Amino acid sequence: MIVAGIDPGLGGGVCVVEIEDGKLFLRMLRETPVSWTMVNKGKRRVYDVRAMWNLLCMLDPELVALVLLEKQAPRKLDGKVATFSTGFGFGVWRALLVARGLSHRIVEPRLWRSVLSVPKLKGIAGKHAIHDIVMDRMPFAEIPRALADAAALALAALTTPPAPADAQSA
DSSP: OEEEEEEOSTTOEEEEEEEETTEEEEEEEEEOOEEEEEETTEEEEEEOHHHHHHHHTTSOTTTEEEEEEEOOOOOTTOOHHHHHHHHHHHHHHHHHHHHHTOOEEEEOHHHHHHHTTOOOOOHHHHHHHHHHHHHHHOTTSOOOGGGHHHHHHHHHHTTSOOOOGGGTTO
């Protein structure tokens, strides 16, 4: 069974894992594709939508049982630009999943964290806990801390029922 997890943030990524004969394999781990644009006198990362599409085209809808896409929501301390970017990235990933025909579910962070028994820690301590759990379950892989959420989503997808066929375009 092949499943995937997507952490849709600009600093997130995509992870694809497979279970075959009871063994877990890491099949893909990529950062969210971004490009840089000039804003005033500085640079800003933006989603590279074409590269995101190309990344999803590596996944065969007939072989991938489920993709978990982490639901995004504005946070109290985020500014307007960050809030817009968060929603934009989530929407682009969702649209590309539908266009590619990949079975997917949108999942709240608290849900996938509970599936993996991640302790309720905030900030960097929470990120460390997620990374530790991922590395415990995939000691054979080199997972950067920045991609641990995507890997954790893929692991959570292994125990999540497939999405109903009629939910793919919702």
